Amino acid sequence: MQALILAEYEHFEVLEAPQPEIEPDEVLLEVRACGICGSDVHGMDGSTGRRRPPIIMGHEAAGVIAQVGQEVEGWAAGDRVTFDSTIYCGKCRFCRDGQINLCDNRRVFGVSCDDYRRDGAFAEYVAAPQRVLHRLPDTVSFRHAAMVEPLSVALHAVNRTKILPGDTAVVIGAGVIGLLAVQVLRRTGCRIIAVDLDQGRLELAGKLGAHESLLSDAADVPAEVFQQTGGRGADIALEAVGISPTVQTAVACVRKGGQVTLVGNLAPQVDLPLQAVVTRQLALGGSCASSGEYPACLDMLARGDVEVEAMISATAPLAEGPDWFRQLYEGNRGLVKVILQP
Secondary structure (H helix, E strand, O other), X not given: OEEEEEEEOOEEEEEEOOOOXXXXXXXXXXXXXXXXXXXXXXXOOOOOOOEOOOEOOOOEEEEEXXXXXXXXXXXXXXXXXXXXXXXXXXXXHHHHOXXXXXXXXXXXXXXXXXXXXXXXXXXXXXXXXXXXXXXXXXOOOHHHHOXXXXXXXXXXXXXXXXXXXXXXXXXXXXXXXXXXXXXXXXXXXXXXXXXXXXXXXXXXXXXXXXXXXEEOOOOOHXXXXXXXXXXXXXXXXXXXXXOHHHHHHHHHHEEEEEEEEEOOOOOOXXXXXXXXXXXXXXXXXXXXXXXXXXXXXXXXXXXXXXXXXXXXXXXXXXXXXXXXXXXXXXXXXXXXXXXXXX
């Protein structure tokens, strides 16, 4: 099969690779669409330590079942599916408690690190355990289904945040997760302020539901937020970047007793304004991946509650993957989500 392989750091090749062999509880999926995630882009240079070459990346995918293992039940060749990016064991305490994203034996498609290596879906075929499969509604295309994984991340983050109608929420970072978080937050009845370095992304955030937007390199963001909230500060900040300046901005934007939900993890460590968190009694919480939100996300897509087409900047054949990765890595500001089709 053809596969897009990170052969060495910052170097991709489209090569012939062995077709995956499936375990008895797995299916072989013919991939029809796979999105390039920011974690793939940031991982391609080795800075995250989670994309060690050679590796087939890709965990935002959808396709058609081509073959089922001997122990697979309820699935058949020809079924249209997507799959959870997290391969959870289903047996540990976290899995039994419904916290599959915290599974003690967690594996992620397209990741190669100290603990494990699991090829992903930038290929014609990928193997996936039946327990992570989700059936696609008839009205959801493969391209849109490739957006379910980031949507589930945004929904999980919002679900972990206590929100009341009328609250003001600041979304720091109008990338894919931030833009999807804006749309999920819109359904809660809160006022949304989007913050980003890119004016084009802020304009898109406005079209998708943000009430206000702030260009972070042209404004004192915390001061503007306090001004727009009558000197009180935002009730909530959802940080979707993951570097020191944006985490500090999120903390500075919220009122006393407010909440900061951290979703971005671009940097492994950040400088936290601890005194501000403690003396203003902020609720600081992390949000990891998703934990059972896929069915709700597929329903949202099927009903048209979330707009993803406007976020898809390009759809390209797998053979063009190296070029699109390069453009994303170099920060082409006109790009939001790129989807590759094997």
